[in-house]
Amino acid sequence: xxxxxxxxxxxxxxxxxxxxxxxxxxxxxxxxxxxxxxxxxxxxxxxxxxxxxxxxxxxxxxxxxxxxxxxxxxxxxxxxxxxxxxxxxxxxxxxxxxxxxxxxxxxxxxxxxxxxxxxxxxxxxxxxxxxxxxxxxxxxxxxxxxxxxxxxxxxxxxxxxxxxxxxxxxxxxxxxxxxxxxxxxxxxxxxxxxxxxxxxxxxxxxxxxxxxxxxxxxxxxxxxxxxxxxxxxxxxxxxxxxxxxxxxxxxxxxxxxxxxxxxxxxxxxxxxxxxxxxx
Amino acid sequence: xxxxxxxxxxxxxxxxxxxxxxxxxxxxxxxxxxxxxxxxxxxxxxxxxxxxxxxxxxxxxxxxxxxxxxxxxxxxxxxxxxxxxxxxxxxxxxxxxxxxxxxxxxxxxxxxxxxxxxx
Numbered sequence: 001x002x003x004x005x006x007x008x009x010x011x012x013x014x015x016x017x018x019x020x021x022x023x024x025x026x027x028x029x030x031x032x033x034x035x036x037x038x039x040x041x042x043x044x045x046x047x048x049x050x051x052x053x054x055x056x057x058x059x060x061x062x063x064x065x066x067x068x069x070x071x072x073x074x075x076x077x078x079x080x081x082x083x084x085x086x087x088x089x090x091x092x093x094x095x096x097x098x099x100x101x102x103x104x105x106x107x108x109x110x111x112x113x114x115x116x117x118x119x120x121x122x123x124x125x126x127x128x129x130x131x132x133x134x135x136x137x138x139x140x141x142x143x144x145x146x147x148x149x150x151x152x153x154x155x156x157x158x159x160x161x162x163x164x165x166x167x168x169x170x171x172x173x174x175x176x177x178x179x180x181x182x183x184x185x186x187x188x189x190x191x192x193x194x195x196x197x198x199x200x201x202x203x204x205x206x207x208x209x210x211x212x213x214x215x216x217x218x219x220x221x222x223x224x225x226x227x228x229x230x231x232x233x234x235x236x237x238x239x240x241x242x243x244x245x246x247x248x249x250x251x252x253x254x255x256x257x258x259x260x261x262x263x264x265x266x267x268x269x270x271x272x273x274x275x276x277x278x279x
Numbered sequence: 280x281x282x283x284x285x286x287x288x289x290x291x292x293x294x295x296x297x298x299x300x301x302x303x304x305x306x307x308x309x310x311x312x313x314x315x316x317x318x319x320x321x322x323x324x325x326x327x328x329x330x331x332x333x334x335x336x337x338x339x340x341x342x343x344x345x346x347x348x349x350x351x352x353x354x355x356x357x358x359x360x361x362x363x364x365x366x367x368x369x370x371x372x373x374x375x376x377x378x379x380x381x382x383x384x385x386x387x388x389x390x391x392x393x394x395x396x397x398x
Contacts, residue, residue, distance in 0.1 A: 023398065031397045183392040187379070188345050190384065194395055254367040255342060 004008055013266075024064065025164040027263055032266045035198065035213045045244060047174055049217030049270040051278075054210045055202045072223040072275040073150055074143075075230045079150025082143060087132040093147070096128035103158035104151050105272040110259045116170030118178075118257040121148055122232060139251040145230040148221050151275030160218065160272060162265040178262025182213075187246030193259075208279070217264045219276030226279060233260060288363060304330055305375035320364035327371045334378035343385035348377045 108121040126136040137144040161205040163177045185192045201212040220233040236255045238248035249255045355370035389394045
């Protein structure tokens with residue numbers, strides 16, 4: 001009897017000790033949002049969907065001018081044409097994504113119930129093609145970025161609602177992996193995503209200000225003036241990984257997909273406003 | 280709650296792939312590997328290269344490889360092919376050191392990241 005009580009006390013003590021380390025997704029998100037609200041008290045929550053333009057007024061003024069003739073329009077038009085094409089079996093993307101009118105972008109990434117893998121929108125596009133006997137697009141290709149831009153455009157105004165079910169071990173494991181990636185320092189410069197986009201958000205790095213991670217994924221894909229082309233979220237992350245002098249992972253690798261899952265969950269409640277335009 | 284506890288314990292004990300000390304010893308450019316015959320530059324380079332490549336692969340498996348480690352090894356191989364043993368050994372030593380540090384970083388970060396989570 002005494003042994004049972006002792007074992008019970010040890011178990012309860014273990015739970016108490018580990019409590020801070022396994023705060024659930026909902027607690028993580030509340031703390032994440034609260035951090036930025038406290039850091040930038042003048043920025044309304046909805047503004048974080050605009051990324052750095054919520055923080056940097058000069059960049060925002062330029063962006064507003066750029067939006068007069070949005071540079072991503074060509075990609076959206078191309079994406080619309082691709083969306084309307086029928087596959088060899090007579091089906092199309094709308095058969096995979098139900099209806100574009102209800103919005104699609106805000107529900108990705110999600111965890112596949114069978115494989116337990118995080119499925120991003122780019123992956124879902126390719127899965128749709130494969131399901132209907134079509135060849136996959138290369139990740140980062142013009143076609144997949146155009147389709148993704150069109151879907152994002154059609155989903156504008158819908159609120160992100162990424163689900164991490166607390167009774168789903170696969171979803172929780174993917175979320176935890178993404179969180180671990182986000183907070184881990186890497187590369188020769190020994191920096192984590194959080195070092196730049198939490199601790200130093202709003203600070204200058206050379207001539208540019210660092211964006212906050214709250215709202216990071218809402219506006220992707222983006223047109224990057226620097227490259228004169230569209231860019232996916234994973235391509236942007238790969239750029240950051242390279243900047244800290246670590247070897248980037250493959251686009252749509254489990255590492256980036258889990259990170260996207262974590263980051264997008266953190267941005268739940270913000271509007272999908274892609275595609276975006278960035279320097 | 281229990282699922283989260285199990286997941287946490289799994290992450291707490293997540294191992295970082297390591298290689299044995301013998302396989303992975305990095306020698307500075309001027310220092311001779313005692314396992315190679317004195318004056319045998321090719322043998323010295325190959326042993327150094329093998330140690331560096333083992334460490335690089337271990338760092339890559341841990342998801343922690345640095346940006347230039349592989350390209351340093353490629354250029355080391357090219358220098359060796361041209362008979363430039365000193366340059367080849369220098370590049371290999373740099374790659375070896377980078378891979379060693381990347382592994383140390385991964386080992387440290389396997390726990391340290393938790394202290395940075397916003398609470």
